Amino acid sequence: MADTDDKTINVQDKSPVDTGGAESMSGGPLFYPPIDIWEDEQGLHIEAEMPGVEASGLSVDLKENTLTILGKVPQRPQEAKHLKEEFEIGDYYRQFTVSDVIDQEGITAKIKDGVLALYLPKQAPAQPRKIQVLSE
Amino acid sequence: MTFLRRVHGPALLDFLEFNRMRNQMEHAWKALRGGVDRIRDSYSAGVFPLINVTEDDDSITLTAELPGVKVEDLELSIKSDTLTLKGEKKIPERPKEANFFRKERVEGTFSRSLTLPVRIDPEKSSAALKNGILTVALPKSAEARAHQVSVKAD
Numbered sequence: 001m002a003d004t005d006d007k008t009i010n011v012q013d014k015s016p017v018d019t020g021g022a023e024s025m026s027g028g029p030l031f032y033p034p035i036d037i038w039e040d041e042q043g044l045h046i047e048a049e050m051p052g053v054e055a056s057g058l059s060v061d062l063k064e065n066t067l068t069i070l071g072k073v074p075q076r077p078q079e080a081k082h083l084k085e086e087f088e089i090g091d092y093y094r095q096f097t098v099s100d101v102i103d104q105e106g107i108t109a110k111i112k113d114g115v116l117a118l119y120l121p122k123q124a125p126a127q128p129r130k131i132q133v134l135s136e
Numbered sequence: 137m138t139f140l141r142r143v144h145g146p147a148l149l150d151f152l153e154f155n156r157m158r159n160q161m162e163h164a165w166k167a168l169r170g171g172v173d174r175i176r177d178s179y180s181a182g183v184f185p186l187i188n189v190t191e192d193d194d195s196i197t198l199t200a201e202l203p204g205v206k207v208e209d210l211e212l213s214i215k216s217d218t219l220t221l222k223g224e225k226k227i228p229e230r231p232k233e234a235n236f237f238r239k240e241r242v243e244g245t246f247s248r249s250l251t252l253p254v255r256i257d258p259e260k261s262s263a264a265l266k267n268g269i270l271t272v273a274l275p276k277s278a279e280a281r282a283h284q285v286s287v288k289a290d
Contacts, residue, residue, distance in 0.1 A: 007244045008245055009225060009242055009245065011185075013186075034240035036239050038236045040233055040235070045230075045234075050203065051268035051269050052268065054267055079192070080192045081190060082190055083253060084187060085188050085189075086186035113205065113268045114202075114268015
């Protein structure tokens with residue numbers, strides 16, 4: 001392949017969610033967004049690619065240590081004739097279990113250019129209590 | 137049921153992703169056996185980005201999912217009946233000390249050309265990138281529209 005350098009993106013098909021036969025919420029397909037998760041000193045960073053999702057269509061829910069991400073894509077009218085249909089349009093869903101180390105109050109979520117950025121800060125460690133030793 | 141648990145590194149997260157992985161494997165297996173529900177062009181094209189193209193009486197519309205791609209990193213050109221989409225998908229640099237649990241996003245360059253089925257009017261064509269979706273509107277040329285003859289039943 002002469003015209004491909006190693007920086008060229010390889011195509012990835014969307015990964016459909018196995019709903020175990022259950023009906024999806026929107027009637028359309030549901031996909032797992034590709035994600036990056038990394039940790040640094042301050043906390044945990046999650047980035048998910050959800051093209052088509054706006055802030056209003058996004059729900060990030062934390063219940064009993066289970067973090068659920070759901071991104072709804074506005075449904076588009078399907079009147080036009082398809083000449084090429086290489087990808088399907090559907091909502092995005094992914095779920096994780098988060099440990100108690102996370103400061104659940106401090107979680108922030110932003111979505112820009114179809115990429116969700118979630119930040120889950122670690123809890124500040126309990127301040128060591130200094131006990132003054134007095135000499136007589 | 138067993139959940140996947142991290143055994144190394146700080147146990148900040150464990151993932152309920154067993155189903156996802158199993159599902160991906162099943163999906164790949166089905167595709168290998170040719171058992172995909174719908175034969176899609178993606179299996180023959182295999183070039184990033186995947187595109188959808190629709191046609192109505194007046195125009196051709198192309199859409200592509202490009203999450204995280206900036207307008208300035210995207211180049212769109214039309215030469216006679218060929219549309220070329222080029223660009224680079226970049227992921228902002230992460231701190232050196234970042235410890236990765238998952239790395240599924242990809243970055244890199246892309247280039248894809250498409251032969252348009254009808255003559256379009258490049259002057260009136262427009263493109264918009266919104267929420268990571270590129271939409272290219274390509275109005276048909278006056279000649280292309282004139283060639284359409286509508287037949288009406290009596």
